[in-house]
Amino acid sequence: MSRVKSLLIRVEIDEAKKAHNCQANATHRIERGDKRLKVRNGRSWDHYCISCAAVIIGRDIATLQALQPRLQTPYVSPIET
Numbered sequence: 001m002s003r004v005k006s007l008l009i010r011v012e013i014d015e016a017k018k019a020h021n022c023q024a025n026a027t028h029r030i031e032r033g034d035k036r037l038k039v040r041n042g043r044s045w046d047h048y049c050i051s052c053a054a055v056i057i058g059r060d061i062a063t064l065q066a067l068q069p070r071l072q073t074p075y076v077s078p079i080e081t
C-alpha cells in the first residue's frame, strides 16, 4: 500500500441485493440487481442510485480539477465549495 494519503473516502460500485431507496433522494428507487454507488460512512455505507452517483462523481472530479492548478500558483485564495 502507498503511504500517500488519498483524498477519496472508500467508495465501491456494487449491485443491490434487495430493493431500497437512494440515500440522496427517497423518491429514487434502487431495485434488486441495480448497480449502485457505495460510500463509506463511519462504520456503515451510504448507497446512491446511478443518476445521483453520476452527479456526485462529476462534482468531485470538478472540485479536484479546480484544486490541482492551485498547487502551481504562488498565491491561493480559499476555495469556494
Ligand SMILES: [Zn+2]
Binding pocket: 022, 023, 024, 025, 028, 048, 049, 050, 051, 052, 053
Ligand atoms: Zn438517487
